[in-house]
Each structure stands twice: as C-alpha cells, then as structure tokens.
Amino acid sequence: MFNSTITSKAYSNPLTTTAPSAEVYAKVEQQMKSQNTGVVKLNTSLARDQTKLSGLGQLQSALAKFQAVAANMSGSGVNTAATSSTKGVLTATTNDKAASGTHAIDVKQLAQGQTLATAPQKSSSTVIGTGAVAQIRIELGSVDGKQFSAGGGKAITLTIDSSNNTLDGIAAALKKAGVDASVVKGDDGYTLAINGQSGADNSMRISVAGDAAIGNLLSYSPSASKGMTQTQAAQDALLTVDGKDVISASNKLDKTIEGVSFELKAKGSTDLVVAKDSSQIASNVASFVTAYNELNSKLQTLQKGDLKSDTALSQVSGQMAQVLRTASNGVPASVLSSAGVTLGRSGELVLDEKKLKSAIEADPDAVSKLFSNDGKGVADQFNAKITTLTSDSSLIRKEVQSVGKEITTLNNKKTELAKVLTKQAEALVKLYSAQEQGTNSALPGYTGKNSLFDFMA
Numbered sequence: 001m002f003n004s005t006i007t008s009k010a011y012s013n014p015l016t017t018t019a020p021s022a023e024v025y026a027k028v029e030q031q032m033k034s035q036n037t038g039v040v041k042l043n044t045s046l047a048r049d050q051t052k053l054s055g056l057g058q059l060q061s062a063l064a065k066f067q068a069v070a071a072n073m074s075g076s077g078v079n080t081a082a083t084s085s086t087k088g089v090l091t092a093t094t095n096d097k098a099a100s101g102t103h104a105i106d107v108k109q110l111a112q113g114q115t116l117a118t119a120p121q122k123s124s125s126t127v128i129g130t131g132a133v134a135q136i137r138i139e140l141g142s143v144d145g146k147q148f149s150a151g152g153g154k155a156i157t158l159t160i161d162s163s164n165n166t167l168d169g170i171a172a173a174l175k176k177a178g179v180d181a182s183v184v185k186g187d188d189g190y191t192l193a194i195n196g197q198s199g200a201d202n203s204m205r206i207s208v209a210g211d212a213a214i215g216n217l218l219s220y221s222p223s224a225s226k227g228m229t230q231t232q233a234a235q236d237a238l239l240t241v242d243g244k245d246v247i248s249a250s251n252k253l254d255k256t257i258e259g260v261s262f263e264l265k266a267k268g269s270t271d272l273v274v275a276k277d278s279s280q281i282a283s284n285v286a287s288f289v290t291a292y293n294e295l296n297s298k299l300q301t302l303q304k305g306d307l308k309s310d311t312a313l314s315q316v317s318g319q320m321a322q323v324l325r326t327a328s329n330g331v332p333a334s335v336l337s338s339a340g341v342t343l344g345r346s347g348e349l350v351l352d353e354k355k356l357k358s359a360i361e362a363d364p365d366a367v368s369k370l371f372s373n374d375g376k377g378v379a380d381q382f383n384a385k386i387t388t389l390t391s392d393s394s395l396i397r398k399e400v401q402s403v404g405k406e407i408t409t410l411n412n413k414k415t416e417l418a419k420v421l422t423k424q425a426e427a428l429v430k431l432y433s434a435q436e437q438g439t440n441s442a443l444p445g446y447t448g449k450n451s452l453f454d455f456m457a
Contacts, residue, residue: 021433021436023436024429024432024436035421042410042414042417045410046414049403049406052306052403054306056310056312056403057400058302059396060390060396063295063386063389065291065295066291066295066386067390069287069288069291070288070380070382070383073288073371073372078280078285078368078371080098080259080275080277081277082098082260082262084271085270086268088265088266089107089267089268089269090107090262090264090265090270091263092262092272094274098259100276101273103257103260103272104241104269104271105269106268107238107239107266107268108238109237109239110251110264111249111250111251112198112232112234113195113198114203114232115193115194116194116220117194119217124185125168126166126167127165128166128167129212130211130213131165132162133159133211134209134211135159136159136160136208136218137207137208138157138179138205138206139151139205139206140201142203143222143234147223148205148223150205156177157177158176158177160173160211160214167191167192170214174194181193194206194228198249198250198251199234199235203222203233203234205220206219206221206227206228207221236248237251241256241257251264259274260272260274278361281367282357285339285341285351285356285371286353289349289351293348293349296346296349299316299317300347311399312395319385321347324343336378339355339370340355340359341356
C-alpha cells in the first residue's frame, strides 16, 4: 500500500461547507490513476529490497550460530571436561582454551544482592499518601558500617503520584525503571521488596522528595531509623584459586582459570579437575553435525526464497561445501568418514554413532584432531572461513550496506511522491468541487467507506 498522511482528511469545497461528493471522488480517482504506475514500481522495489535485507540478516545469524559451535570445538575444547571433586560447591564448563590440570578452589563467601523491604500494608492496592508527586532516587555504591559511598554509575529516578501510589503501582514503576521489585504477601500484610544486583558495590541508597508518606515508606540509607529495612546485605564472592585470593561481584567467573567457566553454588573446598574426556568428544561431534545441518538447511531455504540467485549466498554455500570436499583444506569428507561422519545427498552431514564410538575407543586423540588440530581441523577450518565471510570487507557486509542505502533512497522518493500526489489531488478536489457547485449545489456529501486516496494502493 502507498500510505498518505492525508488519507482520512475531510475536504471542504471553497464555495460551500459541503464535503466532496461521490462524483468528485470518482473524477479525482480517474484523473490520478495514471500516477499509480510510479507508486506500484516504488512499492515493488521496496518489497524486493526489504526481503533481501531480511534474507541477508538470516544468513548472518545462521553463520554466527554455526560458528559458535565450531569455535567451541577448536583448541582442546573438543575433548576436555571440568569436574568438581566436592558435589554442590560449583559447576564448570570448558572451552577451546582449556588445558588439562587440577585447580584447588576454596569458596569462603557467595556473592549476593541487597534486599530491602517496606513496612507491611493491609492491601497491595491501598492508596499511600495524598497523591502528591514524589520523586524517588536510587543510588548504587558501597557501605562501610553506617557510611554509604555512592559509586560512579548514574542514579535511577522515577515518579510516584496519584496514578500509582499503591504497592502494586510502585512495584510496576520500579520494574519499568529496571529495578527488580515485587509485592510479597506475609502474615502481617503486604510488603514491597526490592532486590539489588549482586556485589558489594551494588548496595542501594533511596531518597524521596515530595509526598511524606511515600518518603517514610520507601527511603533507605544505612544510618536511617525509618523507611525500608534491609533483610539481606550486598556482598562479593570471596574465594581462593590455587592459593590466590579472588573477589567477584558475581558467582559466575570465566576469567580466573583460562578456558574454564564456573559458577559458585555453595561455600566449601573442592578440586576442579580439567581433563580429556572421550565422552565429550562424541557429544561435541554430534552437536557439530546438528549445527552444520541446521546451517545447510537454512542456506537451501534462502536459495529458494529470500536470497534466490544472490551472489553472497552463492559464495557462502560454495565455500562451506569446499571445506568438506577439498583435501587441501585439511579434513575433507572422505577423511571424516573414518569417524562416522559422511555427506548426504542434500549436502547434509550424516552421523553414524556406532562408528564414531568405535573410532573414539580406538584412538580418541585421532578423532579429536579431525575437528581441531592447530587450525587444520574441520572445526578450525569452518571457524576461520566464517570469520572471513562475515568480516567488514566481506561480500555479505557490502550487500547489506548497499541494500540499506537503496531502501533509504526509495523511502525518500516515496515521501516526495506522496507530497506531490497529495498536492495534485487537493487541487483536483477544489477544481471539481467548484465546477460541481456551479451546476448543482445540492449534491449530497460523499459518505462511502473508501478514501479519496485509495486508488494510490
């Protein structure tokens, strides 16, 4: 549809207050039909370019999804796993940079966020205060005893007034401002709980200007005797890793041990063992095959639809297939077949789990090297190839930029054409209305459902 900003506007005849008649509409529509060709061409071009841009976005997303799987198999990530000697203290995973070894970890304190609670109210919908405007300001910082020190981040501000001065309304306003807040029902009534982010530097100080009742309910500082009550203090996680002290605002750590991500679950000591794991190889190979087949299916769908005959898509499809078909690339499909991975009729990978299991039992390192081997494995090859195909200088990026510019140009042309056609139609309405008034001033106003500019579709 060609949309005009004046579609529903009523027009007045310059000689009378009567709205344009059905005859006037019909004459203007007939006169303007010749302009419809340009409108149709613009809409067709826009639809084509928007479809292509969507297809390119889907292509980039599919490549990124597969690359993430391939990248995780690079290095030693294909055949390592992390195991905690003490159950319940932490969970861990490895990636391509993980190295075999044992790490002593002693968790002394978990990270947690601050929790504040209001005094109980009879109902979550009970009005609080007079309805006068109250400005709430929440600062984040650290606490030393009764002393609060604001951090460098921007304070959170929100307004409470007669439209939201209940516990439910305040909770909704806090959530909209990005604060974790909820109304909790207890034995004494309903309270508003505010949960801060984990880490000692995320302690909160809340000040209220305006309605005193809102201030008495929501204000908080470590030294205040009224307002909200702290039910849980903010704190960092404290632990030692191989004898070194570690402080973290979060219970999730991914930089303490290279190639290992772990999440603290409870206090306690444990040995985290990173070692080769044959069962991990089979799991990673299966994930790799599934991810490749999802990419292959997406490429074929785009080839038949949104990116039919597209140059960038053809390049991607060709180079993805080349990694598996050309021996010079390191690991062609003929070699992968020794690990139970073969090419199907539609370019998909077919996994023989029994053959893969036998290959792993016979020589797990050999199977692992098929996928990751100093840049020569098939996962290494795909990772590097997709990096090139999606770089800033790639054909995909160039096509995205080109189509984006074309869409901007077409939208600008569409806006200008709308202005021109609007002026022409307005002029014709006045002309035909004046002519009609001179011969028959009693014609009824047009009350049909169609707009004057429906013919522009």
